[in-house]
Amino acid sequence: MSDVAPPSLESAAPRRIDWSALLAKLGPVAGLLFVVALFAFLKPRTFLTADNFQIMLQQTAVVGIAALGMTLIIISGGIDLSIGSNIALCTVAIALMLAHGVPPIIAALGGIAVGAGCGALIGLLITRLHLTPFIVTLGMWGALRGAAKGLARETMVAAPQTWLNELLQNLSLDRRWMIFPPGVWLMLLLTGLTAALLRYTRFGRHIFAIGSNEQTARLCGVSIRRTKLLIYIVGLSFAGAAGVLQFSYLTVGDPTTASGLELAVIAAVVIGGASLNGGEGSVFGSLIGALIMTVVANGCIKLDLANWVQEIVTGGIIIAAVVLDHWRHHRPV
Numbered sequence: 001m002s003d004v005a006p007p008s009l010e011s012a013a014p015r016r017i018d019w020s021a022l023l024a025k026l027g028p029v030a031g032l033l034f035v036v037a038l039f040a041f042l043k044p045r046t047f048l049t050a051d052n053f054q055i056m057l058q059q060t061a062v063v064g065i066a067a068l069g070m071t072l073i074i075i076s077g078g079i080d081l082s083i084g085s086n087i088a089l090c091t092v093a094i095a096l097m098l099a100h101g102v103p104p105i106i107a108a109l110g111g112i113a114v115g116a117g118c119g120a121l122i123g124l125l126i127t128r129l130h131l132t133p134f135i136v137t138l139g140m141w142g143a144l145r146g147a148a149k150g151l152a153r154e155t156m157v158a159a160p161q162t163w164l165n166e167l168l169q170n171l172s173l174d175r176r177w178m179i180f181p182p183g184v185w186l187m188l189l190l191t192g193l194t195a196a197l198l199r200y201t202r203f204g205r206h207i208f209a210i211g212s213n214e215q216t217a218r219l220c221g222v223s224i225r226r227t228k229l230l231i232y233i234v235g236l237s238f239a240g241a242a243g244v245l246q247f248s249y250l251t252v253g254d255p256t257t258a259s260g261l262e263l264a265v266i267a268a269v270v271i272g273g274a275s276l277n278g279g280e281g282s283v284f285g286s287l288i289g290a291l292i293m294t295v296v297a298n299g300c301i302k303l304d305l306a307n308w309v310q311e312i313v314t315g316g317i318i319i320a321a322v323v324l325d326h327w328r329h330h331r332p333v
Helices: 019-042 050-075 083-099 104-128 133-151 173-178 182-200 202-212 214-219 224-250 261-271 283-302 307-330
Strands: none
Touching: 019 283, 050 083, 050 182, 050 202, 050 224, 050 261, 050 283, 083 104, 083 133, 083 224, 083 261, 104 133, 104 224, 182 202, 182 224, 182 283, 202 214, 202 224, 214 224, 261 283, 261 307, 283 307
8 A cells, every 4th residue: 555645636736827916927017028119119219229218217216216105005005196296395395495505415304304294194184084095185186286386486496506406317427337327226225125114014014904904904903093194104205205306307396397297106006016906016016117107208209299199198008007907806717
């Protein structure tokens, strides 16, 4: 008699491929390769240049850092429609501080603090008054934009030249050893830190738990109010950091900048595999999604497409991302 147990029917049966998980992991990368190949084929002379790729990375830095904060919020089951207005307010605040002689590092931290303060206000309205994140952030979208225009007196705010202006500027010949501008390196550093936060910290596990099932998370001892408040503070702090880079790119405080940026940021997060229902998301996927949005916008410009065509393309990408998210979670098994 052999003492080796016969293989069970379950182990003998071939494993089914989890197409939704595979799509979530490889879909964003495949999408990025597709759009790069498409525009490289259509406009090889102007698209496939080192300068153009550097420009796209510079443009991705703002959207990418903002998308990191949005990833935390969407994983928790929330949403933020005010992020574009928040970035505009931060650029104005930074420019005003620099114009009044505040040191650049303090001005940059002040811009991040403005974002964190707006996040705290949004978080308190959601957790204390039990308001819907969509409604709260929609109201803040208008309020923060108005505050930015009021502080700037409805004009651009000039500021003296400092090292902040070099964060997203093209590298000079003596700094080519950096490969990328400092702002791009900052985006990559924050991406790694955010990924570690979600994977290895209790706070990160609580974010996923709240997004997956808030009632179950409460029964497991998660402080829902405190965690949600902290999520919006941290998430909007990333918007403040994005505001610092946006100021560097513009070199002025502009209350009208980043108009509509919230759509690109949300699209980047959803394209990257996050679910609008909460409980799922990846910071690296969000970064790939931000690159896709930047490449598409850059490619449309290279093709000399009108602004209204670019807006239609962007809207189509957002709808496609939501459709893919719906398909991943509602496909028949």
